Amino acid sequence: MSTDHDGAVDVLDSAAAREYRMLRHIVNGTNAGVAVLDTRLRYLYVNPRMARWNGIPAEDLIGHTLAELSPHVHRSEGVLRQVLLDGQPRELVLSGRTRAASAFERREWRSTYHRWEEDGRVFGLIGVGLEVSAPRHYLRTLESAHRRLTLVDAAAARIGSTPDLDTTCAELADFLVPGLADVVTIEVLAEEGAGRARPLKGVLRLRRAAMAAAPELLERVRAFGRPGAYIDYQPGSAIPRCLETGQPIYDNLASDEAFRAAAPQPERVAAYRELGIHSALVVPLLASGQAIGTVSLARAGDSPTFTHEDIKAAQALAERAAVSLANARHYTREHTMALELQRALLSEPTLPHRDLEVASRYLPSGTGALVGGDWFDTIALPGGRTLLVMGDVMGHGVEAAVAMSHYRSMLRTLATTGLAPEEILDQADHMITMFGFERVATCLLALVDTSQNTCTYASAGHLPPALIRTTGGTLLLPVPPGPPLGTGFSGYRSVSRTLQPGAVLLLYTDGLLERRDEDINTSLRRLADLALPTGAPLEEVLDTVLLRLATGPVEDDTAVLVARVRRT
Known part of the structure; x- marks a missing residue:
């Protein structure tokens, strides 16, 4: 029995040892x-x-x-x-x-x-x-990316609503406060020669395009330079370094020495400390690799320091805004160039005969469209007659402005040949087609004969003239419509009507009436319902017409001309 008993003990001891070794192997290797x-x-x-x-x-x-x-x-x-x-x-x-x-x-x-x-x-x-460090890090990265995308999507609805550079910068600054910073300034590269005197060698001059700050900081922050001011940045400071490298520059819990090196001028450090600013971040505004400017963000008081996620979010927003800013800058330059060219080409109309009063107004559009090819003219002719011209070249931009000048010069030349209005349009259409103009134009001619108190009209696809009557009310004058100039179809007809002294003749381009959400017939009815005192000075008549009809955002240029036969 003892032998059997001892054998059982050995078997049990051996099983326990194997179990122990197995468990130890599992625990050590897991x-x-x-x-x-x-x-x-x-x-x-x-x-x-x-x-x-x-x-x-x-x-x-x-x-x-x-x-x-x-x-x-x-x-x-x-x-x-x-x-x-x-x-x-x-x-x-x-x-x-x-x-x-x-x-x-x-x-x-x-x-x-x-x-x-x-x-x-x-x-x-x-x-x-x-x-679980790896999966948790991955999850946080996804969540962070989702937050950034959500932020950028929200910014897309609020930033870049107009083609104006400063407005876009202001929208970006307002979006960043208080979400990412307590103070935000946006600087853009200054035009050559901007500011008063030229900056010292090595100093970078930028124009402050926008600023935003928490309400309790705003007034004091404005002392650093309001929007529109030119700011000079010392060599090696944060903004020049950011523009040079194209990378964000940030400093959390910066020391006075670090602030002095990063600030536009060292003497600003005391003011920064007084505001409680402790952390700063500068991100570049880059579009297609070209620098437009920078966005500077600062945190003050109890606000936390900038994290890497904050930097990524600021970069994403700056990248999104830079596209809008590049478009705005391009628009501003082209619009300014086209407008200056148009003003140069659109010289003042010649004087009409003394028996006819004339006043005119040209208003560029206030939206994203480039300057258009609208024009008007008054041409004094023999026999006491005056030819009034109102035209609109298809399209916008420099090309439209140049085409407008060609049309205007051609009609002036044809008007001196003694042709009737419909014949002038026929000849103009033939010449334009022969010369190969790429842009067609609508045009309305009104030949006023003050000795007969008549006006002869001919239209190349233009909106009808309006007559503000001395008896009250406005009458839209039916004129046989012809094809726009430059189509080669010709076939224009004219119609003559009485023009009583004191009545005001109104010629205009479609910018006065057309609205994106309104049918043109509805717009014309608004014009027909217009009641104006005809005895007022023509400049006042123009002001009233524009005040009542040019309401809301105008998406096209507007040219308006009014004429009145003087009472004898």
Whole structure:
């Protein structure tokens, strides 16, 4: 029996040893960290994975608490003590930094703790955990990217609503405060020769296009330079460095020395400190690799410092805004050039005969369209007659302005030949087609004969003239419509009507009436319903017409001409 008994013991001992070796192999080889803590939360055992996480040899961990050896790792000891008290397993998330090297600035672990007890006696806790730094980092990256996209989408609806550069900059600055900063200024590259005297060598001069700040800071921040002011930046300061490298420049909790180096001028540091500014960020405004300017963001008082996510968000918004700003700058330059060219080409009309009063007005559009090819003219002819011209070249921009000049000169030349209005249009259409003009134009001619109190009209696809009568009301005059000039179809007809002294003849281009959301017939009815005192000076008549009809955003240029036969 003893032999059998001893054999059984050997078998049991051998099975226990194998089980122990198997369990030890599993615990030592697993990717999970395993730790056994005593009732005072000191390590009794850690497996190799747990030791590697801590960056401390296993034997050096024994007898110490996590807080003693890894003070930068957060773990709720209150929860662990609750597990010791009631025996209910609990899951914890640990986060922070240990002594071990890691690709993640912030590491995270998810662990479950069980109470270790035998025969009613509590010996401590057993914890098993996995590091989740990589998936948590990935998740945060996705969430951050989603927030940035949401921010950029929101900005798209608020930034770039007009083709005006300064307005776009103001929209961007207002969007950034208070979401990303307490103070925002936007500077753009200044035009050559801008400002008073030329800046010193090495000094960069920029124009402040926009500024925004928290309400309690706004008035004091304006002392640094309001929108429209030119600011000189010392060599090596933050904004010149940002423009030179094309990369963000930021400084959190900056020292006075760092602020002096980054500021436009060193003497501003005291004012920055008085405002409580502690962190600054500058991001470039780049479009197709070309610098437009910079966005400067600052945080003050209790606001947190800038994070890497803040920098990415600011960059994304600057990239989005830079596209609008580049378009706005292009529009501003082309619009200014076209408008100057048009003004040069659209010289003042010649004087009519003394028996005819004339007044005119030209209004460029206030929207994104470039300057158009609208024109008007008054040409005094023999026999006391005056030819009134109103025209509109198709399209906008420099080409339209140049085409307008050709049309205007051609009609002036043809008017001196003594041709009737319909014949002038026929000849003009033939010549334009022969010369190969690429832009057609509508045109209305009105030949006023003050000796007969008549006016003869001919139209090349233009809107009808209007007569503001002395008896009250406005009459739209039906004129046989012909094809626009430049189509080669010709076939124009004229119609003559009485023009009583005192009545006001109104010629105009479509910018006066047309609206995107309104049918042209509705617009013409608004004109027909217009009631004006005909005895007022013609400039006042023009003002009233524009006040009542040119309402809301005008999407095309507007030319208006009024004429009146003097009473004898």
